[in-house]
Amino acid sequence: MKVIKTGGVTTPIGFKTGGISCGIKNSEKNDLAMIVSEVPGATSIMTTTNVVKAAPILWCNKVIKNPYKQAVVVNSGNANACTGPKGEEAVSATASKAAAVLGLQREDVLIASTGVIGVILPVEKILSGIEALGPQLGNSQEDSNIAANAILTTDTTQKTIAVEVEIGGKSVKIGGMAKGSGMIHPNMATMLSFVTTDAKIEPALLDKLLKETTVDTYNMISVDGDTSTNDMVTVIANGMAGNQPLQENTPDYEIFKEAFIYVHKTLAKKIIRDGEGASKFVEVEVRGTKTKDDARKLAKSVITSSLVKTALFGEDANWGRVLCALGYSGADFDPLKVSLVFSSQAGMITLLNDGAPIAFDEDEAKRVLSETDIHIAVEIEEGDEKAVAWGCDLSYDYVKINGDYRS
Incomplete structure (x- = not known):
C-alpha cells in the first residue's frame, strides 16, 4: 500500500x-x-x-x-x-x-x-x-x-x-x-x-x-x-x-x-x-477481555471520561479515574485482574498490577504525561480479545471555544 x-x-x-x-x-x-x-x-x-x-x-x-x-x-x-x-x-x-x-x-x-x-x-x-x-x-x-x-x-x-x-x-x-x-x-x-x-x-x-x-x-x-x-x-x-x-x-x-x-x-x-482545545492525543488499548464488545466498551469509556481527560490535561497520573471509567463501562470483568500502564516517548510507568496499586514516582509520572502523545494500556487477563480507542484531553480552551460558539 x-x-x-x-x-x-x-x-x-x-x-x-x-x-x-x-x-x-x-x-x-x-x-x-x-x-x-x-x-x-x-x-x-x-x-x-x-x-x-x-x-x-x-x-x-x-x-x-x-x-x-x-x-x-x-x-x-x-x-x-x-x-x-x-x-x-x-x-x-x-x-x-x-x-x-x-x-x-x-x-x-x-x-x-x-x-x-x-x-x-x-x-x-x-x-x-x-x-x-x-x-x-x-x-x-x-x-x-x-x-x-x-x-x-x-x-x-x-x-x-x-x-x-x-x-x-x-x-x-x-x-x-x-x-x-x-x-x-x-x-x-x-x-x-x-x-x-x-x-x-x-x-x-x-x-x-x-x-x-x-x-x-x-x-x-x-x-x-x-x-x-x-x-x-x-x-x-x-x-x-x-x-x-x-x-x-x-x-x-x-x-x-x-x-x-x-x-x-x-x-x-x-x-x-484536532479536538477542540486539545493539547494531547490519547490512545487507550485494552487487552485480555472475554469478548470484543467488552474491550470496546472499556476503551471507549476511558477516553470519554471527563475526569480522565482533565487529569491528562493536568499531567496528573490519577489512575483511579481510569479504573472508575472501566467500572461503569458496562463491560464484564474482574477488577482484581486489571493491570494499568501509562507510557509516552518520555518513558513508561506501571500504576496497577492485578488490581493492586504499584508505588511510583510522581515526578517521573509527570514527565511521562508531559508528552503530546499518551498511551494507556489496560490488561484484563481474562481472554484474548482487544480494542483500541482514541481521545484527547479536556482543556480550558475547550470551554472557551464552546462558550463563544455562536458569537
Whole structure:
C-alpha cells in the first residue's frame, strides 16, 4: 500500500470537487463544497444514531435506498437541524439545484451539513453557491484542499488522506476528507467523513465493509462525549479503476479492505488530534477481555471520561479515574485482574498490577504525561480479545471555544 499524504477525494480517477463562500458563515471563509463522480458509483453511508436527526440525514437515509449516487453537497456554518419543515424543504431545494447544475437526478445527490443547530438554513445562499461552484469543480490537489477546508467549523486544520494499492494488475486509489473537532462521540461530532474510490465493488459488499470499519474507527473516538445530530460517513466507489468486481474472502478484497480501514482510521485520528482545545492525543488499548464488545466498551469509556481527560490535561497520573471509567463501562470483568500502564516517548510507568496499586514516582509520572502523545494500556487477563480507542484531553480552551460558539 502506498500512502499519498497530500492526496484527497480527487486522487481516485473520475472525481471532481471544489469549495466556495456562499455567505453562510459570518466570515468570508468557504462554507460550501461539492464532490462529484463522472459516473454513478456504488454508495454506502453511516449516519448518526442520535434520535434527533438533521434534515440532510433524513434525506440521505431516504435516497440511499437506491445505492448508486453521483454527488455530495456539503455546507458548513449551519447544521440545518431542528429546523422543521423548512429544513426539509431546504434540503430538497439543494438536491434539485445540484441535480440541475450537474445534469443529474435529484435522488443522485447526497446532502450534508454542519454548524449551529436550530437556525433556519439560508437556502437561497446555498442555491446561488451551487450555481457558481458547479463550473469551478476540478480534480487537482488544490481543488481537493479547497473542498476540505470548506467543510470545517471549529476545526483548525483540514483532514485528508489517500492511498493506492494494486488489485488484479490495476491501480486502485482511495481518498478521503473529514471534518470534526468538537461534538465528537460518534456511534454509527459534528463528524463528517467523505471517502471516494475508483474501485469496482458492489453496494452490498461496500455497505458491509463500511459497517465493519466504522465500528473500530469512528465509533472508537471521543472528544467530548456528545453525539451530533449530523454525523455521517459517506463512501462512493465509481469503479473507474477498471478492476474486476471485488469479491469477499479473496486476496484482492483483503488488500482493498486493509487500505480502506487505513483511510478511515487515519481520518478518525486526525479528528482527535484536532479536538477542540486539545493539547494531547490519547490512545487507550485494552487487552485480555472475554469478548470484543467488552474491550470496546472499556476503551471507549476511558477516553470519554471527563475526569480522565482533565487529569491528562493536568499531567496528573490519577489512575483511579481510569479504573472508575472501566467500572461503569458496562463491560464484564474482574477488577482484581486489571493491570494499568501509562507510557509516552518520555518513558513508561506501571500504576496497577492485578488490581493492586504499584508505588511510583510522581515526578517521573509527570514527565511521562508531559508528552503530546499518551498511551494507556489496560490488561484484563481474562481472554484474548482487544480494542483500541482514541481521545484527547479536556482543556480550558475547550470551554472557551464552546462558550463563544455562536458569537
